[in-house]
Amino acid sequence: MVQSIQRPAVLVRQHRKVLAWLAFGLTLLVVVATVLSYRGALLNSQANATARLTLQLEGLVNALDKYRLLTPLLARRPDLLTIFSSTHDDDDMETALQGMARIGGMSDAVDIRLTFLNGLQLSTFSSRQEGEVSSDPEILKRPDIVQALEGRLGRWLRHGSEGRIYVFSFAARIDGQIAGVVSVHVDLSGTEQIWALSPQPILATKQGRVLLTNQTAWLNAQMDGHTDHAHPWTLEKRPSLFGPLLIDVRSRNGAHDVAGDYVAARRTEHVLGWTFYALEPLRRPVMTAATALVISSLISGLVLGALSVEFNRQQMQLRQRRKDLATSQWLERRVRDRTRELRQTQEGLIHSAKLAAIGQMSMVLSHEYNQPLSAIRSYADNAQLLFSAGRYAQGQDNLSRIGKLVDRLANLSKTLKTFARKPGVDLKSVSVDLVLDESVMLMQPQARKVGATLEVVREASQLLVTAGHTRLEQVLINLIANALDAIAEQDSETRGAAGRVRIRVARDGDNGIIEISDNGPGIEPALRAEIFEPFVTSKGHGVGLGLGLPIASNLVSGFGGSLSLVDPADDEMKTTFRITLPLANDG
Template sequence: MLGTATPRRALDPMPLTRAAYRFLQPLLVLGLLAVVLGVASYQAFLSREVTQLAEFSQLRLEFYRRTLAQTLEEFRLLPNVIGLDGRVRGLLAQAQDGEQAAAVNRYLEEVSQDPVIHVTYLLDAGGKVLAASNWRESTSFVGKNYGFRPYFHDAMAGRPGRFFGVGVTTLEAGYFLSAPVYVDGVITGVAVVKIRLDALEDAWRRSGDLLLVADRLGVVVLASSPSWKFRSLFPLGGADREALARTRQYLDADLALLLATDGKPILNADGSGRRLELTGRALPFVAADGKAQALLSESIALPDYDWRLIILADLTDARKLALVMAAALTLAVLLLVMAIGLWHTRRRRTQERRAARAALERVQADLEARIAERTAELVTANRTLEERVGALKDAEQILTRTRDTAVQAGKLAVLGQMAAGVTHELNQPLAALTTLADNARRFIERDKPEAAAENLGHIARVAQRMGRIVAQLKTFSRKSADTLVPVDVADAIDNALLLVESRRQGADVTVTVRHATAGLAVKADITRLEQVIVNLAVNAIDAMEGAAARELSIDTRIEGAEGIIRLRDTGGGIDPQVWPHLFEPFFTTKPVGKGLGLGLAISRLIAESLQGSLTAANDDGGGACFELRLPLARGEF
């Protein structure tokens, strides 16, 4: 009978739910703490930043208030000065005198030369304009009656008049200053000066600050944004609109309300500022994308003019700074809480490690017994190992002696290479001496003592060079202590070509020398530099044997802090199989008796001893190209 299978026990979901709850509970607490702390700290930091911004705005307002007052008061006394002129008084006494009126027109025209002054004019006791600075223009005030303007009534009452409004003739806004004109102690007319405030508004606009000036009724008369002008900050009553209609202060402007996005005025009723938002339509040069801009309004009263100067400061930076500071504070608190939690977790883990260590000690005690059993076997193995170590030490001593012998043999081989190299290098000067001696003898036979003397001089220099080449033997046996001096590259090339001249003629090779920079000098030893050029030139001449075109090009140039000597032949180039061994001693592709394979090896050693380098490549047009780089000698002559 088959037994019944035991059913698989279903997984209990409760432990999983509890574990997830224990894991998520601290995260939820931290999240809630971060939200509460972040919101509270953001509001606190924002309030502080708003307070500081309000204080800064008040300082800016005081600056703009002084600038505005200076502009308005600059011509305050000009109407009085005009009223003191005899021609003006004479015209008021004889209003029908045409010549007198023309004289006053010209006088007022001269007075109005300042670009801030829009127009100056003279009214009689009835408000009629008798003379004006714009008498030549089509919009001349002469003959017009402005008796309905408040500045006329103020002046006729013996008070200086101040009035801002839109001109009924020019349709241009301006600030009117007026003063009574006395004749024999009686007020017989009014002198008026209208000044422009456009330049002031342009300066506000360029400053980037959002500024506006509102009159006693809340109508914006000046603003850094043209769309704000002649709009009202507060609703206007019927009586106020009737008064404005009588004086025609703003002509036909509808004086629409300028409201924030919340539908409230940008200032409180008592003139205090508040936080608000304006859309891009109200801020054409601040938020052209149409998005609402967060602003803080602050104002200052101008009691002398019954105006209020208002500034709208951008709250974007304040909000960003408050957000950053709140985030930093919240993050710091969260890090502190997490550090405490990590410390608590670490403490608990330490206790767990101590318990585990105790368990390990018990296991270790059990293992010690087993280790003792293997100790005897290890002692035996250790003895065997010691014997092997002794044998290895003996072998190491033998290896050391063998290595020293090999090093000594290497030194002897190098000395042999250097001796062969010196012999190789002396062949060229000896050949040159033979040629020069034969030439000198022929010049003597032909009775040419000057040419013979020149050849003898060449013989002396070649002999000196042979002496210097022999003296270089110690350079290849140990590191040279010779001091590098500035060497003229052109002279070194000329001397080297002189040494290979006979060989060049015998091989029918054409040599072309081009100097990209005149007077190129490098830090080197002239003997060793000439030796390298001779070696490379001889190799090039040999490589072109049997070639259709036999041309050797030598070019010099400056590249960075190095002088470059480049030799290019028209031979068959360098075989790819030769590349790995090109600069190895005693490696040569020449026939037996043509060379020992030391020229390039010695040349590279010399280049490196001169703190330079020697490289080879195949030229794109055929033939081989060798490039010698040496440090420049700048300003050392």
């Protein structure tokens, strides 16, 4: 009986193992087929882009090479050198200008300009009148002029109303000394018109900026990780695992006609200092890979499906006999798993509760004991000085204050069990003025340490609220300490003014209001909604645990009031916490 029940289980495992290995193998074949088809399509697109780039680039380089050779030749012509000499006459200059005009016309140059060392510039052949003269001392700082004066062939791409003009410049020398610079201006609009015939994008870049392209909207866009937020287009290169370079083209203004991902062929012309790209849409390789994926997946699915049907037919006659046993085993396993999960959850909750208790006690001790101890030390030192000076009455007053602070520390030890008791116990009528004076006194040393002032604004005096004296003081000290910490994190130059913490006391109907405001950096909008959640803090990493405000909120709720984050009424203040407490019957 047992053996007959186990036989279908063994058969099922065998079938599943066969199906699993077959599925793994077919999946691997699908992945390989998809990857190979994608890589092949990528390489094919890159080859097409390379052929197109080579064709277009050869035409541009050959055209510019003519002017590259022409410029040094012009700089050595005797008739042109006569213009730069100090002894030329009008006839010689007219003859030289006519010669430059003929050369410019035959070479299809836009202009041939002569730049003198004093910044004077003479246009020998242009759409303007021949012999037009302009003066601009800053012209000598133009990149191509600077390169020519250094003895090199200067190059510069000029963007003007007439289009993109490429300028070749070369120094003219008389008796070995530089007398001026000859510049040949070449119009690149013809190249762009030829590129415009290409159905896919072609572009040239220098230092990451698009200088020349058949996509007019891309001109001056940035590449190579540069960012130009003013330009509506961005082009970002990214490597491909399969070799070809990919370029992501994105539009900030929502244009999608040429936006997308492209396969790029790249070539750098070191003579020009430009990098040229020819792009092919990435969607073609993606569609090829998707087609291969669908076909191979369908074939694999048919094979797996046919084999699964056959296996299911064999298992059908044994499945009913195994059903009851499988069900009972499943239920037993589920009960065991759930029991283990519940035990682990219970242990985790107990551990979390212990950690929370430790964190709360640490926060209370840090905020509540350090400040009174500092005050006791200060009063003790002052009392010693006063007794030494014979001022016994004032020294006795300091000792009396020390005694009160010791009593306060004893009371604080009793209130550390606040969260262990239900909210709302041990409440009585408490003077807000008295609690506030004690809190300000305790926080003055810390305020002086961070260079801040504590301001108290009493719009209502003799205010009595229902609360616990020590616990309300604990809340105020916590909020004032947070404000001082926020001011300490921000330097005075960033803040623009001295650090200020303002405590405002007011009456609102049957409630008393206490507001603590500071001119620190403020709280980020993302944190405002959850600032009272445990472990949420606006302080730097490792500075705060994020438990002070939840503890304070819990204490105020126990008084029957509320603690909230509100917008400051004063523009100089950045953060305001408001405590709302019910007035005592005798307040």
